[in-house]
Amino acid sequence: MTRRLLLAALLVVVCTACGGAPSTPTGAPSKAVTLGFSAWPGWFPWQVAQEKGLFAKNGVEVELKYFDSYTDSLTALATGNIDANSQTLNDTLASISGGAKQTVVLVNDNSTGNDQIIARSGISSVAGLKGKTVAAEQGTVDHYLLLLALRKAGLTQADITFKPLPTDAAAAAFKAGQVDAVGAFAPFTTTALELPGSAAVATSKDFPGAIPDHLVVSRTLASSRPEVVQGLVKTWFDTLAWIGANKAEARTIMAKRAGVSEQAYAEYDAGTTIFSLADNREAFSSGSLERQAKEIAAFLTESGLADAAPPLDGLLDPRFVQGVSS
Known part of the structure; x- marks a missing residue:
């Protein structure tokens, strides 16, 4: 989905x-x-x-x-x-x-939190995504959220390795440890957060409206x-x-x-x-x-x-x- x-x-x-x-x-x-x-x-x-x-x-x-x-x-x-x-x-x-x-x-x-950028253990901020691989569905609102979060942190998409995947596949790839972070929305955030130590480093709550x-x-x-x-x-x-x-x-x-x-x-x-x-x-x-x-x-x-x-x-x-x- x-x-x-x-x-x-x-x-x-x-x-x-x-x-x-x-x-x-x-x-x-x-x-x-x-x-x-x-x-x-x-x-x-x-x-x-x-x-x-x-x-x-x-x-x-x-x-x-x-x-x-x-x-x-x-x-x-x-x-x-x-x-x-x-x-x-x-x-x-x-x-x-x-x-x-x-x-x-x-x-x-x-959306006031159900769209999230979720990162693996050891990455505690958006700035920590620099040089890392991030999956999201290309051209989508969670891709948009990722770009907003990167810009706020003084980064661009060129500072990460972007891996375009459908949202369900992106969440599954993150859970399997194949990427460092993922942009996803509920209910797929539930899947992503099943990776031990993972946590959201940015959400739609950070960008009201x-x-x-x-x-x-x-x-x-x-x-x-x-x-x-x-x-x-x-x-x-x-x-x-x-x-x-x-x-x-x-x-x-x-x-x-x-x-x-x-x-x-x-x-x-x-x-x-x-x-x-x-x-x-x-x-x-x-x-x-x-x-x-x-x-x-x-x-x-x-x-x-x-x-x-x-x-x-x-x-x-x-x-x-x-x-x-x-």
Whole structure:
């Protein structure tokens, strides 16, 4: 399972789709919409929504599609094979760079510790990574976190040996002692930390707001079927309320979907800050999301993860969180 985007591969797919490759047009005359999600604690509430019938209560027929590969979910949205997806702001910007037409309609969460740079025993800081081998999924948010951490320590990627691997393989390679450090996200941080003496030397908590996660929809869906998007957004907040009132049952559902024990799942809570309706409205209205998008876009370009800064027009659509009754 991977949570983050291999940019080069996605650009090829998006450009192919733009050139006329067969795909199912988003917003085609079908009552049901397909919502994608993958392995990340801030997205498992969608499983609760499905099992508790909360989509139907809000008048939307949803095919909830779980992707073992996060990258596959990004490709599916970019090519019109699903209508909506759970993905990061970084990866949304990368998709837009490739020509995709997408818009952010909801902030699920901010990563506040569940993305980590984990090093073996004997390496106690990011500075200690100089000359060492570090694995992460290339062009992904954990690659982005690694670059942020290196820059803060006065280093660049040229100061390390970077080993590009899918996140699950990277965590496994680190656990096996094949690399000195790894960039990974929960639940794969659990795997990496099974190496005796290993510890996180940098996390997303060190870079507040750098890794926001969202519900992202095609712009065609947002313009042609806004009532459906409104229903998805309303369902999210109803789901959070249900989880708050039924914590034990909700944790059982989400841990099962994650493939981890309930105890392990509980440990992810502090590393993912779920955004309330008030948090969402503030994020959209204050300009903080726009500022973060500009910072990420600039960093992607400066670090060579994108050839050009993506256009931000139409990226953020606040009307759906504004349309939810308090």
